[in-house]
Amino acid sequence: GNTALTATGYFENTPYSLSFGIYSDAGFTTPITSANPGDTVYIKVVSGWGNLTGDKKTEIKVSDYLGATVKSTLTLSGNNPWTYTYTIPNNFGNSQLYFEANIQDNDGDQAKAAAHLDITGQSYYIKLYCDNTYTTECNTFGDGETIYVEMVGGVNSTPDWGSNGKSKLEVNNFFNQKYQWTNFGTHSQNGTTYRFTMSVDTMTANLSMTTGNWYFLKPKLQSSGGTKIYDKGEIAFFYDNITPCTPDPAPTITSVNVNGNPIDICTAVNAGATNTITNYEVTGGANADDNFNDNSLDPKWSTELTGTTGAVTETGGQLVITNTGSDLWNTNNQYSFAYQTVSGDFSATVKVASLVNTNAWAKAGILIKNDLDSNTTYPALATIEITPGNGASFQWRTNDGDTTMGYTSAGGETAPEWLRLVKTGNSITAYYSNDGTNFTQVGAAQTINFSGNVLLGLM
Incomplete structure (x- = not known):
């Protein structure tokens, strides 16, 4: 449902990757999501598979929100990429234009992608949301999830929500295989705003849907008196057979330490500090992802325990790391460290779910370092950590053997908190987030003299 979509999976015989971009300039450098009536926009369609020649058909269909063709069957120029220059009609009266690219070869291979463009100052649209408050727009849905559909504008007339076929929801794929429902989930009307829900499981039970494909959702509403309220408006969504997410388990108290402070399932670095870490994932380098959900630490993890006492275990869907050392x-x-050896560039993300305040500089987070302490005295390292009294702190040791470390902190941040370290070459950038989606950088990137593969993990 957005511009500059990449649609992987509209394929026949061979999987293709077809990307669709709408730009404000002829150089295709500035993608846009909205425009004004009368504006000229520049469209570029690119196939990631070089053998898709488009020797039979390279066309683009432009339609408005109610499904009426604005300009039928335009021919794209070029040969991968294919381009078209389009001027929005001055009298365009709806809020969105829909663009649908279709590339076909003479031997039957074909690919398709779709995008929409919001037209400024207009008041008609179809949007898809992933929450029942209709605040977060989404274009990717998976099994077990609900699609929340909102239609604004059109005719102010009550649709017939019954089963007589006058109000339908149609979902079809690229090959026009489709299924229609006359009984929706929940639905409501407020003037010319119409909302209803559709279960992805209901769709997959009635329509052969393939993971990694785009599908088209077409609401058709008609009043009991025959008035067409919406007819053939459509929006694309991506079906990705993902597992619905569930909330992190709440921390549980298991015992008390020597000072009488409660100990949660945790990771720690300062005297008696206790913390909870969940949902660790790494992209790039080695496959280091782990949800810590099987109550047994995977053999891909190694441990380093340098404090007075320490342990690394897994229980209750969380990683448990304890230590009574003095500091890092x-x-x-002096700290406990669960790590893997990784190579190349990567982005590592973790959620610190709780942190007991035993010291303002108690630490929990992600650590990258050159070597084990038993092999190298004061190895080069970088860490992003959450603390009870000093916010989200980015700390580093630039070279092996350095006896001083640098740091910068974002004050006011406390657990629960998402943390991220990104390695690009030897440049390390640190981030924090309250929601796991919107990340803020901590200070400037630092160059750390790593010598090759690094040890990456949690402390």
Whole structure:
């Protein structure tokens, strides 16, 4: 449902990747999601598979919100990429234009992608949301999820929500295989705003849907008196057979430490500090992802325990790391570390779900370092951590053997908190987030003299 979509999976015989972009300039450098009537926009369609020649058909269909063709069957120029320059009609009266590209070869291979463009100052649209408050727009849905559909504008007339076929929801795929429902989930009307829901499981039970494909959702509403309220308006969504997410388990108290402070399932670095970490994932390098959900630490993990006492276990869907060492700072190297050896560039993300305030500098988070302490005295390292009294802190030791460390902090941040370290070459960038989606950088990127493969993990 957005511009500059990449649609992978509209294929026949061979999987293709077809991307669709709408731009404000002829150089195709500035993608746009909205425009004004009378504006000229520049469309580029690119196939990731070089053998898709388009020797039979390279066309683009432009339609308005109610499904009426604005300009039928335009021919794209070029040969991968294919381009077209389109001027929006000055009298365009709806809020969205829909663009549908279709590339076909003489031997039957074909690919298709779709996008929409919001037209400024208009008041008609179809949008898809992933929440029942209709605030978060989505274009990807999976099994077990609900699609929340909102239609604004059109005719102010009550649709017939019954089963007589006058109000339908149609879903079809690229090959026009389709299914229609006359009984929706929940639905409501407020003037010319219409909302209803559709279960992805209901769709897959009645229509052969393939993971990794785009599908078209077409609401058709008609009043009991025969008035067409909406007819053939459509919006694309991506079907990705994902597992619905569930909330993180709440921390549980298991015992108390020598000072009488409660100990949660945790990871720690300062004296008696206890924390909870969940949902660790790494992209790039080695496959280091782990949800810690089988109550047994996977053999891909190794541990380093440098404090007075420490342990690494897995229980209750969380990683448990304890330590009673003094700190990780300058020449203090006393902490517990669960790690894997990884290579190349990567982005590592973790959620610290709780942190007991035993010290303002108690730490929990992600650590990258050059070597084990038993092999190298004061190895080069970088860490992003959450603390009870010093916010989200980015700390680093630039070279092996350095006895001082640098740091910068974003004050006011406390657990629960998402943390992220990104490695590009030897440049390390640190981030924090309250929601796991919107991340803020901590200070400037630092260059750390890593010598090759690094140890990446949680402390």
